[in-house]
Amino acid sequence: MIQVKLDLGQLYGFIPKEQVLSFEKQIYSAYKKIYNKTGAGKEFLGWVELPSGINNSFVEQIQKHAAELRAKSEVFVVIGIGGSYLGSRAVIEAMSHHLSHLKDDGKNPHIVYAGQQISEDYLADLLDILDNKDYSMAVISKSGTTTEPAIAFRVLKAHIEKKYGVEEARTRIVAITDKSRGALKQLADSEGYVSYVVPDDVGGRYSVLTPVGLLPVAVAGIDIQAMIEGARRMETFSRAASNIHGNPIAMYAAARQALYNSGKTVEVMVNYEPRLFYLTEWFKQLYGESEGKENKGIFPAGVNFTTDLHSMGQYIQEGLRILFETVISVENPMREMRIPKQENDLDQLNYIAGKRLSEVNRMAELGTTLAHVDGGVPNIRIQIPEINADTIGQLIYFFEMGCALSGYMLGVNPFDQPGVEAYKKNMFALLGKEGFEEQTKELNERLRKNK
Numbered sequence: 001m002i003q004v005k006l007d008l009g010q011l012y013g014f015i016p017k018e019q020v021l022s023f024e025k026q027i028y029s030a031y032k033k034i035y036n037k038t039g040a041g042k043e044f045l046g047w048v049e050l051p052s053g054i055n056n057s058f059v060e061q062i063q064k065h066a067a068e069l070r071a072k073s074e075v076f077v078v079i080g081i082g083g084s085y086l087g088s089r090a091v092i093e094a095m096s097h098h099l100s101h102l103k104d105d106g107k108n109p110h111i112v113y114a115g116q117q118i119s120e121d122y123l124a125d126l127l128d129i130l131d132n133k134d135y136s137m138a139v140i141s142k143s144g145t146t147t148e149p150a151i152a153f154r155v156l157k158a159h160i161e162k163k164y165g166v167e168e169a170r171t172r173i174v175a176i177t178d179k180s181r182g183a184l185k186q187l188a189d190s191e192g193y194v195s196y197v198v199p200d201d202v203g204g205r206y207s208v209l210t211p212v213g214l215l216p217v218a219v220a221g222i223d224i225q226a227m228i229e230g231a232r233r234m235e236t237f238s239r240a241a242s243n244i245h246g247n248p249i250a251m252y253a254a255a256r257q258a259l260y261n262s263g264k265t266v267e268v269m270v271n272y273e274p275r276l277f278y279l280t281e282w283f284k285q286l287y288g289e290s291e292g293k294e295n296k297g298i299f300p301a302g303v304n305f306t307t308d309l310h311s312m313g314q315y316i317q318e319g320l321r322i323l324f325e326t327v328i329s330v331e332n333p334m335r336e337m338r339i340p341k342q343e344n345d346l347d348q349l350n351y352i353a354g355k356r357l358s359e360v361n362r363m364a365e366l367g368t369t370l371a372h373v374d375g376g377v378p379n380i381r382i383q384i385p386e387i388n389a390d391t392i393g394q395l396i397y398f399f400e401m402g403c404a405l406s407g408y409m410l411g412v413n414p415f416d417q418p419g420v421e422a423y424k425k426n427m428f429a430l431l432g433k434e435g436f437e438e439q440t441k442e443l444n445e446r447l448r449k450n451k
């Protein structure tokens with residue numbers, strides 16, 4: 001049984017149900033491309049059967065290694081960018097105490113991130129902390145050649161070796177990379193790091209259920225078996241679904257396509273739970289990198305409510321009418337807290353005294369949805385009963401499959417990212433990398449003229 005429910009009740013005023021259902025043929029042709037491996041990017045479909053393909057002994061191996069790392073680490077550094085860190089961060093933040101960085105109960109290492117940008121200040125601040133903490137780290141890069149994590153790893157490798165000595169440092173570094181190519185693989189082999197493989201047929205943004213996501217998530221103390229089982233349930237469901245009506249993944253992809261065709265070109269992912277912030281970041285990367293090409297694609301955005309109702313809420317209510325919202329709605333919180341009664345009622349909140357905060361949050365969600373619908377913003381609601389490893393696993397597979405279906409319906413290859421090369425070439429040229437001499441000249445000339 002899957003627990004992810006799709007509610008399109010607040011969409012049909014904009015896009016009639018029949019119009020969504022009219023995408024049935026396109027959905028099934030996209031499904032065929034995925035299951036029969038006949039579409040663009042067919043060599044990157046390993047994620048489709050990842051949940052059912054992971055065997056228990058491999059999960060146990062990761063858990064055992066994670067336990068060893070946990071035992072000797074107050075901090076665990078995840079070095080990676082894009083698909084090499086967003087999946088694990090999404091799961092870890094969704095499942096951890098909100099203020100875990102202030103909790104020092106020794107139960108779980110603090111998970112921190114590096115190599116997800118090139119900020120000098122950030123890395124220097126991180127070293128300040130690592131000077132005084134026991135730590136270990138995973139360096140994650142499928143290609144093994146990405147500049148941001150490579151720089152961070154160079155700095156952190158020197159730091160950890162100085163702190164513990166080369167021998168001990170080796171036991172604190174894990175490499176997760178391609179099985180045979182790339183500088184990181186070479187380095188891991190020559191240094192003798194434990195390494196895990198990112199399968200050839202799984203692209204970065206679809207890799208959260210490979211060691212890329214599983215190892216950091218396990219180090220954070222999260223039940224990776226439950227997460228895999230959740231994803232497996234969604235995988236089985238997706239494959240068995242016989243019609244578009246009863247298949248929330250297919251309906252979601254069809255609704256997005258119908259909205260896009262009607263001029264709604266921005267999808268705003270909404271949460272009412274701050275622990276879902278990074279799930280939205282993961283979603284933005286998954287959909288942005290998969291769909292945004294050939295001058296096409298929905299722009300994936302994100303807001304955190306009710307926080308952003310006091311900022312972006314204004315635009316959503318009354319700005320350009322190119323938006324639709326996709327709300328991740330969580331039925332039950334993990335904790336319980338009620339609003340206290342106050343004798344003088346100066347803040348006039350006694351009318352809700354005794355109620356749970358989640359009830360107020362729910363009314364905020366309902367009221368906002370109705371207001372935004374009235375303002376011309378169609379609404380898709382994705383509901384889960386609660387945030388746990390199982391439902392997060394289900395959501396991961398839901399969004400991965402939804403993304404692949406959407407990409408094929410849009411007519412693009414959802415598994416490549418040719419556009420990310422442009423900034424890299426310019427950066428290499430400006431830094432004077434060998435082989436980029438022509439571009440260096442061209443760019444410097446252009447910059448001189450633009451002054």
Ligand code: PA5
Pocket residue numbers: 081082083084140141142143144145146149203204205206289417
């Ligand atoms: O989804 C993707 O493929 C990208 O976002 C990559 O994950 C990202 O560019 C990092 O690549 P790599 O793992 O090769 O360092």
